[in-house]
Amino acid sequence: MKFLNKERLNLLIALCAILISTTSFYATYQQAKAANLQVKVMTMPIVEFSHGNFDIKEKKPLISFTLKNAGSGPAILKSIQFNSIIKTFSIPIIPIS
Numbered sequence: 001m002k003f004l005n006k007e008r009l010n011l012l013i014a015l016c017a018i019l020i021s022t023t024s025f026y027a028t029y030q031q032a033k034a035a036n037l038q039v040k041v042m043t044m045p046i047v048e049f050s051h052g053n054f055d056i057k058e059k060k061p062l063i064s065f066t067l068k069n070a071g072s073g074p075a076i077l078k079s080i081q082f083n084s085i086i087k088t089f090s091i092p093i094i095p096i097s
Contacts, residue, residue: 046071 004012048068055062065082069075082089 043073044071045069045073045075047075047077 046069048066048070050066050068052064053061055064067077067080077093079093080091082091
């Protein structure tokens with residue numbers, strides 16, 4: 001009796017096919033999970049804050065604060081608060097349509 005007869009060879013091929021299919025499914029699942037995370041990161045809002053104390057065009061002192069959405073997702077701001085030594089300024093944000 002041969003060790004690798006027809007039935008055992010067919011069983012070995014079937015087990016290898018199941019193992020390869022399972023591994024392929026797991027790799028596809030991991031790739032989809034990574035792609036989903038990449039989409040979440042790429043659609044994240046990134047709010048850039050800049051400030052200045054001089055207007056170059058007018059050539060005079062001017063205090064300016066700028067908020068810019070540098071991300072691809074929506075940046076929703078409810079209010080902004082500026083603190084100084086003398087006073088605190090709280091400004092509600094009015095959505096622009």
